[in-house]
Amino acid sequence: MYFLSIFMMxxxxxxxxxxxxxxxxxxxxxxAQAFNSMFDGFDxxxxxxxxxxxQPDGTHEVTAVASGKFLDQxxxxxxxxxxxxxxxxxxxxxxxxxxxxCIVSAHPPASSL
Numbered sequence: 001m002y003f004l005s006i007f008m009m010x011x012x013x014x015x016x017x018x019x020x021x022x023x024x025x026x027x028x029x030x031x032a033q034a035f036n037s038m039f040d041g042f043d044x045x046x047x048x049x050x051x052x053x054x055q056p057d058g059t060h061e062v063t064a065v066a067s068g069k070f071l072d073q074x075x076x077x078x079x080x081x082x083x084x085x086x087x088x089x090x091x092x093x094x095x096x097x098x099x100x101x102c103i104v105s106a107h108p109p110a111s112s113l
Contacts, residue, residue, distance in 0.1 A: 023049050026062065030081065033088045035066045038077060042068040050078075059084050063094070074098050 027047045039045040045068025053061045060083040067076040075098030082090040 023052075026052065026083075027064075029083070029086060029088070030062070030064055030066075034079070034081065034091060035064075035077075039066065039068045039075070042070045042075070044068060045075075059089075 026049055030047055035045065035047055045066055047064055047066045050063040050065055051061075055061060062081045062083055063078065064081065065076065065078045067074065069075075076096070077093060078095040080092045080094055081088050
């Protein structure tokens with residue numbers, strides 16, 4: 001009985017550390033291919049994986065939340081991504097709170113008088 005409990009504990013630790021490694025590589029992928037541009041210029045931001053569901057066709061549907069701080073303002077975004085291998089092929093913003101996206105205009109706004 002003692003051996004079985006030690007074995008189960010070792011199995012649990014090895015499985016939990018493997019999923020952590022998967023989460024960290026998934027977070028790195030989401031940062032590189034999506035969130036870095038969303039949070040460009042922010043002091044810092046964090047990414048948390050809420051769910052990672054494997055689909056029958058081999059893709060993954062990942063829901064992630066990113067939140068960051070810029071000066072005294074905060075921004076939080078919840079996004080559902082479709083991941084194929086090491087590539088994001090799509091995404092949908094589910095929630096967005098905080099700072100609006102910054103839109104840089106190439107031309108000065110026209111004024112009518």
